[in-house]
Amino acid sequence: MVYSPAFNPLYRQIRGLILRSLESGEWRPGDIIPSESELSLRFGVSQGTIRKAIDEMAAENLLVRRQGKGTFVASHNDPNAFFRFLRLSADEGELPPHENAPLECGRAKAGADVARILGIEVGAPIHVVRRVMKFGGVPIVFDEIYLSSVLFPDLTLDILKGEVHSLYSLFESRYGVRMIRADERLSAVSADKLCARSLEIEEGMPLLLVERVSYTYGDRPVEWRRGFYSTRGYYYHNEIG
Amino acid sequence: MVYSPAFNPLYRQIRGLILRSLESGEWRPGDIIPSESELSLRFGVSQGTIRKAIDEMAAENLLVRRQGKGTFVASHNDPNAFFRFLRLSADEGELPPHENAPLECGRAKAGADVARILGIEVGAPIHVVRRVMKFGGVPIVFDEIYLSSVLFPDLTLDILKGEVHSLYSLFESRYGVRMIRADERLSAVSADKLCARSLEIEEGMPLLLVERVSYTYGDRPVEWRRGFYSTRGYYYHNEIG
DNA sequence: CAGTGGTCTAGACCACCTC
DNA sequence: AGGTGGTCTAGACCACTGA
Numbered sequence: 478m479v480y481s482p483a484f485n486p487l488y489r490q491i492r493g494l495i496l497r498s499l500e501s502g503e504w505r506p507g508d509i510i511p512s513e514s515e516l517s518l519r520f521g522v523s524q525g526t527i528r529k530a531i532d533e534m535a536a537e538n539l540l541v542r543r544q545g546k547g548t549f550v551a552s553h554n555d556p557n558a559f560f561r562f563l564r565l566s567a568d569e570g571e572l573p574p575h576e577n578a579p580l581e582c583g584r585a586k587a588g589a590d591v592a593r594i595l596g597i598e599v600g601a602p603i604h605v606v607r608r609v610m611k612f613g614g615v616p617i618v619f620d621e622i623y624l625s626s627v628l629f630p631d632l633t634l635d636i637l638k639g640e641v642h643s644l645y646s647l648f649e650s651r652y653g654v655r656m657i658r659a660d661e662r663l664s665a666v667s668a669d670k671l672c673a674r675s676l677e678i679e680e681g682m683p684l685l686l687v688e689r690v691s692y693t694y695g696d697r698p699v700e701w702r703r704g705f706y707s708t709r710g711y712y713y714h715n716e717i718g
Numbered sequence: 719m720v721y722s723p724a725f726n727p728l729y730r731q732i733r734g735l736i737l738r739s740l741e742s743g744e745w746r747p748g749d750i751i752p753s754e755s756e757l758s759l760r761f762g763v764s765q766g767t768i769r770k771a772i773d774e775m776a777a778e779n780l781l782v783r784r785q786g787k788g789t790f791v792a793s794h795n796d797p798n799a800f801f802r803f804l805r806l807s808a809d810e811g812e813l814p815p816h817e818n819a820p821l822e823c824g825r826a827k828a829g830a831d832v833a834r835i836l837g838i839e840v841g842a843p844i845h846v847v848r849r850v851m852k853f854g855g856v857p858i859v860f861d862e863i864y865l866s867s868v869l870f871p872d873l874t875l876d877i878l879k880g881e882v883h884s885l886y887s888l889f890e891s892r893y894g895v896r897m898i899r900a901d902e903r904l905s906a907v908s909a910d911k912l913c914a915r916s917l918e919i920e921e922g923m924p925l926l927l928v929e930r931v932s933y934t935y936g937d938r939p940v941e942w943r944r945g946f947y948s949t950r951g952y953y954y955h956n957e958i959g
Numbered sequence: 960c961a962g963t964g965g966t967c968t969a970g971a972c973c974a975c976c977t978c
Numbered sequence: 979a980g981g982t983g984g985t986c987t988a989g990a991c992c993a994c995t996g997a
Contacts, residue, residue, distance in 0.1 A: 484974075486985060512963060523987045528964090536777070537959060544964045545994035562958055566903075659958040662807075664949035665906040665924035683906035683924035688953075708905035712929075715956055717803055717900040718778060725993075727966060753982060764968045769983085785983045786975035 488529040491520055495530060499539065499550060500694045506552035506649050510540070513548075539657060553645040553656070562645065562659065565617070565706070566714045573613030577644075579637035580607040580675070584626065591623045594690055594701045602626035606637065609675050617711055619675040623701040628654055645691075654699055659691040663713065668705070676707045685713060729770040732761055736771060740780065740791060741935045747793035747890050751781070754789075780898060794886040794897070803886065803900065806858070806947070807955045814854030818885075820878035821848040821916070825867065832864045835931055835942045843867035847878065850916050858952055860916040864942040869895055886932075895940055900932040904954065909946070917948045926954060 495510075504510045513531070517524040531548055534540045538561070541549045551558065566572060583605045592599040604626050610618040622644075624632070629652050640647045648654045666686045673680040685706040693699050706713065736751075745751045754772070758765040772789055775781045779802070782790045792799065807813060824846045833840040845867050851859040863885075865873070870893050881888045889895045907927045914921040926947035934940050947954065 488985075514963090525988085526986060529985085531964095542964065543995085545962080545996080547963060547995095564958075661956045661958060662953040663904060663926060663956065664953045665926040665947070667924050683908050685904060685906040685926070689958075706906070712903040712905045715902045715904065717805075717902065717930075727992095729966075755982090766969085767967060770966085772983095783983065784976085786977080786981080788976095788982060 487522055488526045488533070491516075491522060491526060491530040492533060494520060495534065496539075496694065502653065504550050506550050506655055507554060508550050509547045510550060537657075553649050554642055559643050559646075562643075562656070564713050564715060565612075565711055567612075568710050568712065576611045576614070577637075577640065578609045578611060578616075579634055579640075580609060582606050582632060582634040582637055587623075587625075591701060595623065595625055595698050597625050597627075604629055604632050606632075607675075608637070612711070616676045617707050619672055619705045619707075621703045625699065628652060628699060648700075654693055656691045656693060656700065659689050662688045664688075666705070668707075672705045676705065678707055682707070684708075687713065728763055729767045729774070732757075732763060732767060732771040733774060735761060736775065737780075737935065743894065745791050747791050747896055748795060749791050750788045751791060778898075794890050795883055800884050800887075803884075803897070805954050805956060806853075806952055808853075809951050809953065817852045817855070818878075818881065819850045819852060819857075820875055820881075821850060823847050823873060823875040823878055828864075828866075832942060836864065836866055836939050838866050838868075845870055845873050847873075848916075849878070853952070857917045858948050860913055860946045862944045866940065869893060869940055889941075895934055897932045897934060897941065900930050903929045905929075907946070913946045917946065919948055923948070925949075928954065 495516075498504055498510075510516075511519065513524050513527045516527045520527065531540055531542065535542050535548075538551050538558075541551050541555070543549065553559065585603050585605050587595070587597055587599055587601045587603045589599055591597075591603060592601065595603075597603075602625075604624045606620070606622040606624070608620050608622070609616045610620065629648070636647070636651070637644075645656050648656065664686050666684050668676065668678055668680055668682045668684050670680060672678075672684060673682070676684075685708050687702075687704040687706060689700070689702040689704065690698050691700040691702070736757075739745055739751075751757075752760065754765050754768045757768045761768065772781055772783065776783050776789075779792050779799075782792050782796070784790065794800065826844050826846050828836070828838055828840055828842045828844045830840055832838075832844060833842065836844075838844075843866075845865045847861070847863040847865070849861050849863070850857045851861065870889070877888070877892070878885075886897045889897065905927050907925055909917065909919055909921055909923045909925050911921060913925060914923070917925075926949050928943075928945040928947060930941070930943045930945065931939050932941040932943070
């Protein structure tokens, strides 16, 4: 046989079954999932095969293994997960405590860009959130966030202001939408009027623009975000491994 | 027993042995390493343990597995490796063909910053390379690169101009220094005179500053680089997985 | 102590590549 | 055909957690 394009190893099929249980909500973020031996009985494969499936999903940050305890569904409530998506550090010392200041949460209709990026119809209802993130009391990041209203129907400014952990934690707990990965495009721009006012800097100052598309299960794009970072004293860190 | 801080699984010890053979040059970039069964005989462990060690090293981009062929030492001559360290994309379409234009290759003494970052003495001899990277004939990236002269003793502008593949490929082939990972700090700055002239833009334009420290085996820092990216039509892409 | 994930082994078979 | 890595299994034992 020259090629067998349909070859799909058993552990990958198991991975698919586990993924389905995650999507369906059988196991929710933070939950413990059945032990490896239970799963091997349930799916009728050896424990080693279950192991390989879980290994892969743990490497993708979908599951978290804890020796002696069990395997858990990854959650944005986990403080470690927070800094996986916010890659900001301070030039000197530790990152000071931060504080989110939601500015507005409006409803709008999807324009061509948002529709294309989120995979929805032009004119479909969306939410537009604007907020500032402060570190040590100083505004550092100004975010514009675009969301399909279908997924976050009752989102309001008050809800955002009551957000305890992170935004993704809120999306996960309140709307059952779990962000699992994101693509980012970074560039440098000059601060316009709105950015300058929000970040309390002068117009024209250089800003780091971070455009992010976040995806949930099944690679469905669910958030488009444009973050303007004032990188005086701060930087975006990235590791190339 | 409450804790056993010294516990080191067998496959990790094997990993250490393989790493030593990589560092010592027994297997050089691009080389094929012995098969799993050969290694299991050599180290006196089962094939599964060898497998786990290699799996981990392949995940770290130290080795590359090719089914049916063998396992190879990762190399910057591999075209895939090139874009692992250059995370530039075009707003529209494919990245146009690029061209490196080395501007100068001078010798200097390490200042406090360079000495601290590269882990060498203040005043130790270093090389300073400046170059421009063009895409489709347009200058997009201006790099300032700092290297310890001890590791790259005879580096000259002519050698840089003759560089066929990438800079890291040159370092690997000519000096036996293989870059395996890098830490980057991204921020936004205004173009100064030198940047403006090198990138053929106006002074004051916003630029993406990418400061990179590259490490070779044993987490030894061997390169400090400040790259100024003109992100008109281009962006730095990053995936958060 | 029992239960979890983590390691290690041995062996069988499959998919892929080259000769 | 013969070698490589890739998958799958079964079983033993180790390290860690919590009751």
